[in-house]
Amino acid sequence: MNILLVNPEVPTTFWSLKNALKFVSKKALLPPLGLLTVAAMLPEHYRKKLVDMNTTPLRDRHIRWADYVFISGMLIQKKSADQVIQRCNALGVKIVAGGPLFISFPEFYPTVDHLVLKEAELTLPAFLKDLEMGCARPFYSTHDKADLRETPVPLWSLIQPRHYASMGIQYSRGCPYNCDFCDVTTLFGHAIRTKTTEQILTELDSIYALGWRKEVFFVDDNFIGKKEKLKNELLPAMIRWMEAKRRPFKFLTQASIDLADDDALMAQMVQAGFDCVFIGIESPDKESLAECNKVQNEKRDLLACIRKIQQAGIQVQGGFILGFDNDEPTVFDRVIQFIQDSGVVTAMVGLLNAPRGTKLYQRMLRENRLSTPPTGDNMDCTMNFVPKMDMQELLKGYQKVIDTIYSQKYYCQRIKTFLKNYEFSAREKYRLCYRDLEAFLKSIWHIGILDQGRLHYWKLILWSLQKPRRLPMAVRFSIFGFHFRKTFKNLRCQIQDLT
Numbered sequence: 001m002n003i004l005l006v007n008p009e010v011p012t013t014f015w016s017l018k019n020a021l022k023f024v025s026k027k028a029l030l031p032p033l034g035l036l037t038v039a040a041m042l043p044e045h046y047r048k049k050l051v052d053m054n055t056t057p058l059r060d061r062h063i064r065w066a067d068y069v070f071i072s073g074m075l076i077q078k079k080s081a082d083q084v085i086q087r088c089n090a091l092g093v094k095i096v097a098g099g100p101l102f103i104s105f106p107e108f109y110p111t112v113d114h115l116v117l118k119e120a121e122l123t124l125p126a127f128l129k130d131l132e133m134g135c136a137r138p139f140y141s142t143h144d145k146a147d148l149r150e151t152p153v154p155l156w157s158l159i160q161p162r163h164y165a166s167m168g169i170q171y172s173r174g175c176p177y178n179c180d181f182c183d184v185t186t187l188f189g190h191a192i193r194t195k196t197t198e199q200i201l202t203e204l205d206s207i208y209a210l211g212w213r214k215e216v217f218f219v220d221d222n223f224i225g226k227k228e229k230l231k232n233e234l235l236p237a238m239i240r241w242m243e244a245k246r247r248p249f250k251f252l253t254q255a256s257i258d259l260a261d262d263d264a265l266m267a268q269m270v271q272a273g274f275d276c277v278f279i280g281i282e283s284p285d286k287e288s289l290a291e292c293n294k295v296q297n298e299k300r301d302l303l304a305c306i307r308k309i310q311q312a313g314i315q316v317q318g319g320f321i322l323g324f325d326n327d328e329p330t331v332f333d334r335v336i337q338f339i340q341d342s343g344v345v346t347a348m349v350g351l352l353n354a355p356r357g358t359k360l361y362q363r364m365l366r367e368n369r370l371s372t373p374p375t376g377d378n379m380d381c382t383m384n385f386v387p388k389m390d391m392q393e394l395l396k397g398y399q400k401v402i403d404t405i406y407s408q409k410y411y412c413q414r415i416k417t418f419l420k421n422y423e424f425s426a427r428e429k430y431r432l433c434y435r436d437l438e439a440f441l442k443s444i445w446h447i448g449i450l451d452q453g454r455l456h457y458w459k460l461i462l463w464s465l466q467k468p469r470r471l472p473m474a475v476r477f478s479i480f481g482f483h484f485r486k487t488f489k490n491l492r493c494q495i496q497d498l499t
Contacts, residue, residue, distance in 0.1 A: 002047045004066035005039055005158070007032035008073045008080035009053040012487060014348050014379050017165070019483035023439040023446075026165045028054035033168040033219060034072050034099060036154035038120050043128070050158035053080060063091050072099030075355075075376025085111060096127070100187065104356045105373065106139075115139050119173075119188075121146035145188070148173065148195045153206050166215040166252070167207050171195055171234065175222040177256060178359070179280070180292045181321070184221040186357035192225035197237045204241060208248060218253035223277075227265055235265075238272040247427065252276040256296045260305035266312040270425055276315040279306075284338040285331060288324040292360070306342045313423045318344040321378075322398055323352035325388040332397035336404050343418035345411075345477050349401050350378030351394070354385050379487075381494045392499050399495045402488050408453025411481045412460045418477075419470045430472055440475050447478055 012018045051058050073081045094113040103117050116127045123140040130136040173188040251274040289297050339347045353374040354360040364370045364385040374384040447457045464474040
């Protein structure tokens with residue numbers, strides 16, 4: 001049987017980093033880890049091909065080759081996924097679909113032949129068994145949670161690693177917290193389920209065998225959900241593995257702010273190679289944090305926590321949200337000030353949305369405030385419910401925030417704030433490679449010569465040279481800022497059209 005796995009295109013968004021990837025000649029940020037894991041679950045005698053539409057065009061000949069097209073994706077990929085489904089329908093090729101997009105909106109897809117939903121470790125085997133017997137049903141789902149100890153190593157042979165800026169790996173699923181707007185617990189539950197340490201080391205070996213020597217992203221929604229298990233089992237093993245392999249990777253992940261409460265955990269993460277973490281800060285206002293049940297962020301000095309993590313040697317990327325019911329018109333200036341003071345260089349500021357199945361969604365449903373379905377892009381000026389603040393005022397305030405924090409002046413100031421506070425790891429020796437030089441030269445041309453904010457770029461570069469270890473990060477952040485400004489230029493046009 002011929003199986004074609006298709007990853008739909010991700011549009012240009014904050015996290016796509018499409019404009020930044022051009023500086024290092026990469027096509028996409030991450031490979032489709034979910035589809036590669038599904039591919040590893042398929043019978044060995046099936047012939048498998050993968051088309052990641054972010055790196056390779058999907059041709060009709062690809063679809064015609066397949067007996068079944070397996071498609072997965074996030075809500076942000078809906079437009080591309082819809083087009084793929086239409087093409088498969090037109091060519092008469094059967095479709096198997098799963099993933100968050102199809103879990104949230106199964107009713108949108110009556111022309112999909114088989115919806116295999118929730119966690120594939122549980123629902124895919126049942127589908128495959130029925131498929132072999134010729135009696136596959138249109139719908140498979142479950143309320144049970146998978147045992148990740150049974151999850152196979154992703155089938156990396158289906159991709160070209162050179163197309164990507166990072167590789168992906170998953171250690172755990174679930175989150176102990178219950179933020180009203182977040183659908184992680186809807187999908188994966190509160191109980192933290194993990195792979196074994198041996199599984200993670202095997203997966204690291206498989207990525208190493210690809211010849212990969214760059215960033216690896218732990219895609220866990222909250223990597224530190226089981227702190228003691230991390231400190232006693234996984235991180236010590238990763239430290240030994242990294243030393244034995246001469247530290248080939250840098251790790252990134254996502255975590256909650258209570259990471260700052262555990263000095264030993266942060267020290268071990270840095271020793272294991274972690275140098276960046278995304279944290280949902282959401283708001284500097286305690287009332288808004290209480291409103292969305294962000295209990296882990298309440299009753300603490302968020303600025304002090306961020307600085308502590310930075311001083312441990314871990315960059316903090318932050319998520320911020322506007323549009324809470326408790327937000328007052330003064331919130332925009334407070335968000336700007338917080339972001340600048342914190343040195344959170346990569347600050348994603350979006351409008352609040354209520355994903356289906358969340359507590360926020362249920363509240364908006366009860367209050368009759370729901371509007372159109374969310375787009376999956378919380379930075380495209382849309383909300384799927386009616387906010388308490390006047391929408392025109394909210395959009396103008398939102399534009400003020402992004403125009404300010406991603407102006408070259410404020411952005412470069414924030415880079416300096418971070419680099420002054422950041423503790424470089426003595427274990428990590430910077431290795432200059434061709435891609436780094438290529439990126440630097442391109443940054444000089446596109447940012448240092450063509451960009452209107454070039455003066456701030458050169459001031460940053462010259463300042464960084466006072467302590468040369470800062471220079472690579474200053475260049476990297478400058479390239480990210482180039483992408484953000486390009487992205488926000490389109491966003492600014494959307495806001496102007498709406499207001």
